Amino acid sequence: MNMTKARCQSPRKFGRLLAAIMCLSSGSAAALEVQTGLDVLQDPDTTIEGLHRLYMGYSTGDGLSLGQSIYSAAQGDAGGAFFWGYEAVKTWPVSRSVEVYASGFLGGGGGASQVRGDGLMLRYGLGLDVSISKNWGIMGGFSHIAIAGGDEGVTAMSVGLSYSAGALDYSWEGLPIHSVAARSSLVSFGGEVTRGGIPQQDLVLVGAEFSFRGGPSGEYFFAADGAAKGGEGYMQVMSGLRGRASLGRISGFYEGSLGFGGGGEVDTAGGVLAQAGIGFGVDMGDHLVLEAMLSEQIAPQSGNRGSVATLKLSGVFGRDEADVDAASLEQNWQFSTGVSQQFPNSDFRNTPSRTGRPFMQESSVDIFLGERLYLTGNAQTVLGGNAAGYAIGLVGFGYRARVGPSTTWSIEGHIGAAGGGSVAVDGGAIYSVRGEVDYWISPSMAISLGAGRIATLSGEGMSPSFINLGLKIPFSTH
The missing domain is CATH 2.40.160.20 (Porin)
Incomplete structure (x- = not known):
């Protein structure tokens, strides 16, 4: 049995949802849907006053998409609260540029000592998605959030952006993966203090990163890291842009990223993080690169700053457009x-x-x-x-x-x-x-x-x- 290829079956035979998953996994075309936004909680029971939402899903047809979302604290004083799970989004067209959407999320998490108990989270959303271009839309509406052991039942005003990439065929043109990497970082805070007022220890983080091609010399990336030493329970999720210049086996790069993080008594206030840095990479083989980077990170809501040294081992799949066009291996x-x-x-x-x-x-x-x-x-x-x-x-x-x-x-x-x-x-x-x-x-x-x-x-x-x-x-x- 070939476990990487299959013929896309009829939706009538398996149901639209299962058929879409089968088509996706077999390499057939599927529509990628990405949504990001902010839920501003009304009268919360915790110090979580706002949640950032990032959803990625695939369309099953007839306006239905299914995927996964991550919610992270973005307002208040609960940096480090994360909730992750499964979400479905359904849309109904009202006009050529306006759709009504409904969404449902099931997941779990917690953090920042704000959720006690199970941490199960349910969220239901309803609102409008207004197209502003072929791929982009502006979202606005309301949601209801229930977190077991935290915000047991609160309403929120929701705003955000939606992006539809259209059909992906999972060739390099459809899914422009540049690299995947395992990485470790040392974060030094100098004279910063924890939420409890004691000197902040240095953090040792371990994590992973995916990057995607953004042109001949650019990348955009998504990374997640957790504390292995110095801040038990700390976690951060970052995304950003990277520019790169290559000189044979050595390349230099610069990058900037935004994200959310906290936990482990690290004082990030609401949880927003920003980071910028420079680094270099050395080719270790045709598709393996060892990279080092120095950067500065700030939690703007608390003023907490740290210097970051990162070592990363990356598997690279396409260095430039010529490589992509010439690629024949699966x-x-x-x-x-x-x-x-x-x-x-x-x-x-x-x-x-x-x-x-x-x-x-x-x-x-x-x-x-x-x-x-x-x-x-x-x-x-x-x-x-x-x-x-x-x-x-x-x-x-x-x-x-x-x-x-x-x-x-x-x-x-x-x-x-x-x-x-x-x-x-x-x-x-x-x-x-x-x-x-x-x-x-x-x-x-x-x-x-x-x-x-x-x-x-x-x-x-x-x-x-x-x-x-x-x-x-x-x-x-x-």
């Missing part, structure tokens, strides 16, 4: 999403009185280095189990093999960071191992069942075993 990927149930050990919690088994939702992106070996990145947030704010980020390697016509197995090993939810992560640095068995219901989709263990690198504190259930969807680029 790059195989895999997107996985599902849920997992953790079974805590006796030292799982910092607060023994806070009990429960965390129920997590997770997503992974795998990039295959050959037929069997792959790089993987995994992110998880909590949906239940009295652990609001508990989140995990992992990077690592996996190995996949076939055991039958429709069955494969895989093993993975990771390192990363975790924090929040009164979970005893002993600084934040963790490792994880897991094994999975996949049953391929079609060449484009598998049902996956697995089990594994997560533990601190120090060997103290949390060390839960877990089981997971999910879907795997392969796709390819050229």
Whole structure:
């Protein structure tokens, strides 16, 4: 069975939603939808006064799209509160330039000591999307937000932008992926203090980055990092633009980014972050680059500043347009999403009185280095189990093999960071191992069942075993 190609089936046979997922995973055309905006909460129960929303989904036809969203604190004094999960958006045309939209979100998270309990978040939105160009629109409306253990039921005014990329064929022209990277950063704060007023320790962050081509010498990127030392529970999500100049095997670059972050007692106030830096890269092979960068970061709402030194190992897929046009090899990927149930050990919690088994939702992106070996990145947030704010980020390697016509197995090993939810992560640095068995219901989709263990690198504190259930969807680029 070829697990990266399939014929797109009729929507009548499988239903529009399943058909769209099948077409997406097989490399057929699908419409990319991106939305970003701000929810301003009315009379919140917490110090979360505003949430930034970033949604990415794929159209299933007839105005319906399905995807994932991340919500992060943007106003108030709750920097570090993040909520992540699944969202659906439905639109109905009113005129050539105006649509009514309705949206529904199911996810979880927490942070900034503002959410107690499970952290499950539900959001319902309703409003208008007014086109201002072929691809762009302005959104405005209202939403209702319910967070278990936090803002149990508040309304919000919503404003934002929508972007429709149109049909993507998942060639280089359709999905302009430039690189993926694992990175680590040292953040030095000088004389800054924490939310509690004590000197802020330096942070060691680990994370991952995706970048996309923005022309012959430019890129735009999305990155997420978590604290492995110095700020247990700190997390940040950034996006920005990068310019690059190449001199043979050495390249120089400059970049600027905006995002949201906090947690771990790092004082970011509402959570908004800005960063700018310069760096250089050295080619380690045809598609491998080692990069170093120095940058400055500021949380403008608190005035908190830090100097950042970043080391990054990048796998590069297209250095310029000539490379793209000449590319003939297929790059195989895999997107996985599902849920997992953790079974805590006796030292799982910092607060023994806070009990429960965390129920997590997770997503992974795998990039295959050959037929069997792959790089993987995994992110998880909590949906239940009295652990609001508990989140995990992992990077690592996996190995996949076939055991039958429709069955494969895989093993993975990771390192990363975790924090929040009164979970005893002993600084934040963790490792994880897991094994999975996949049953391929079609060449484009598998049902996956697995089990594994997560533990601190120090060997103290949390060390839960877990089981997971999910879907795997392969796709390819050229």
